[in-house]
Amino acid sequence: MPDENAHQKTGQMNDEFIREYYPDFERTDKPQQVDLSYEPQRMMTFEEIRQLDEKYLLQNYARMPVAFAYGSGEFLYDTEGREYIDFLSGIAVTALGHAQADLINAIHHQADLVWHTSNLFYNQQQAMLARALVEINFPGRVFLCNSGTEANEAALKLMRVHGQARKATKYKIISLIDSFHGRTFGAMTLTGQEKIHGGFGPLLPGVVYVPANDISALEAAVDEDVCGIIIEPIQGEGGVLPMETAFLQKARELCDRYDALLCFDEVQTGMGRTGAYFAYQNYGVLPDILTMAKGLGGGFPIGAMLVAEKFAPELASGMHGSTFGGNHLGSAVAYEVIRFIEAHDTLNQVKKSAAYFRAGLQKLQAQFPDIVREVRGMGLLVGLVLRDDIEARPLVGKALEERLVIGRAGHNVLRFAPPLIVREQTIDRALERLARLLATL
Numbered sequence: 534m535p536d537e538n539a540h541q542k543t544g545q546m547n548d549e550f551i552r553e554y555y556p557d558f559e560r561t562d563k564p565q566q567v568d569l570s571y572e573p574q575r576m577m578t579f580e581e582i583r584q585l586d587e588k589y590l591l592q593n594y595a596r597m598p599v600a601f602a603y604g605s606g607e608f609l610y611d612t613e614g615r616e617y618i619d620f621l622s623g624i625a626v627t628a629l630g631h632a633q634a635d636l637i638n639a640i641h642h643q644a645d646l647v648w649h650t651s652n653l654f655y656n657q658q659q660a661m662l663a664r665a666l667v668e669i670n671f672p673g674r675v676f677l678c679n680s681g682t683e684a685n686e687a688a689l690k691l692m693r694v695h696g697q698a699r700k701a702t703k704y705k706i707i708s709l710i711d712s713f714h715g716r717t718f719g720a721m722t723l724t725g726q727e728k729i730h731g732g733f734g735p736l737l738p739g740v741v742y743v744p745a746n747d748i749s750a751l752e753a754a755v756d757e758d759v760c761g762i763i764i765e766p767i768q769g770e771g772g773v774l775p776m777e778t779a780f781l782q783k784a785r786e787l788c789d790r791y792d793a794l795l796c797f798d799e800v801q802t803g804m805g806r807t808g809a810y811f812a813y814q815n816y817g818v819l820p821d822i823l824t825m826a827k828g829l830g831g832g833f834p835i836g837a838m839l840v841a842e843k844f845a846p847e848l849a850s851g852m853h854g855s856t857f858g859g860n861h862l863g864s865a866v867a868y869e870v871i872r873f874i875e876a877h878d879t880l881n882q883v884k885k886s887a888a889y890f891r892a893g894l895q896k897l898q899a900q901f902p903d904i905v906r907e908v909r910g911m912g913l914l915v916g917l918v919l920r921d922d923i924e925a926r927p928l929v930g931k932a933l934e935e936r937l938v939i940g941r942a943g944h945n946v947l948r949f950a951p952p953l954i955v956r957e958q959t960i961d962r963a964l965e966r967l968a969r970l971l972a973t974l
């Protein structure tokens with residue numbers, strides 16, 4: 534017979550342990566009870582949220598002093614109801630804006646049917662999403678997961694298994710300096726930034742970093758022992774830095790010559806952000822592996838790796854997996870994101886708004902020649918490079934005070950990733966706020 538009071542006993546036992554180990558700890562509410570007094574209908578004040586965060590969450594993020602309560606299209610509203618223009622999209626995630634009606638319908642519909650059944654079973658939503666991703670890209674196979682870092686872990690395992698099937702010493706992977714591929718151990722090692730590695734060593738063996746766009750350094754680094762090259766066609770976190778076509782072509786050529794796999798990490802650049810579904814399509818250089826996440830679910834966590842057909846059998850049954858990866862909810866929403874992009878000609882819209890935004894930023898550059906060095910990026914992933922001695926971080930905070938949500942990439946680059954549905958009138962308003970901000974420098 535199950536003991537009906539088991540949970541209470543566990544609670545008592547916990548309390549005894551807790552008293553022993555944390556003599557100063559006081560529960561905020563009645564003992565042995567979880568405080569569930571939060572009601573979703575009641576919006577907490579910013580101060581209430583901040584206090585809970587600082588007491589209960591791992592303090593691994595440097596947060597800005599705002600909590601958003603809801604959003605609509607290109608706008609976010611904080612707990613006090615103040616409106617912000619969202620030119621960050623949750624770091625290139627909410628690609629179709631907030632509270633997009635078709636996505637809400639898709640998630641409601643799927644939520645009524647089934648959320649999760651695991652990868653032990655076939656799954657209609659996964660199958661439909663995979664077909665769409667292949668049709669958008671190239672003949673291949675899709676592995677679904679939950680985040681960008683996981684997509685890159687899958688890519689890393691595939692590159693390694695590809696190398697190991699050929700010879701024991703073929704495990705070297707080439708990555709780029711200032712790249713960013715994620716925070717799990719493999720993806721962190723692929724990331725070419727010492728500040729991300731700091732304190733976690735030893736890292737995975739065999740990863741070699743070369744400078745972006747340096748063709749001779751790339752050529753010098755690649756040999757028979759290389760099993761893969763991983764590149765962001767536009768470095769996102771590293772400063773919104775586009776690769777040159779010749780550099781990507783050289784990477785393709787070297788992979789072909791040395792039987793290595795070319796992986797493009799399009800976690801940030803994918804799903805229409807650059808005016809093509811994926812940035813590599815603007816370059817005309819095909820990868821063997823394509824990783825994606827962020828915009829894929831329009832805000833719902835989902836990631837994917839697409840592998841060219843001829844290499845797909847190398848990750849065979851039982852060699853990789855994920856419990857949540859591609860669950861019904863996530864796959865249904867991602868499918869709807871693609872359906873929306875097709876139905877609304879979003880890629881062309883992105884090209885138009887990107888040209889409009891860039892022209893506006895170039896005007897700002899002309900207006901503030903001592904402050905703005907360069908406007909760079911592709912489509913609606915744009916970096917405003919500031920003078921080398923100007924730190925971007927405090928400016929992001931000041932922009933927030935101007936009710937403009939933007940990001941930072943590298944120490945002196947302001948990063949913009951507005952939703953793909955951004956309208957010219959909203960771009961105008963954002964540019965006005967940005968001009969006010971630059972004028973304070």
Ligand SMILES: Cc1ncc(COP(=O)(O)O)c(C=O)c1O
Pocket residue numbers: 624679680681682683685713714715716765769770798799800801802826827
């Ligand atoms: C290019 C790139 N790859 C991988 C990642 C990691 O994605 P996630 O945070 O979903 O693990 C990011 C996140 O910023 C990214 O920009």
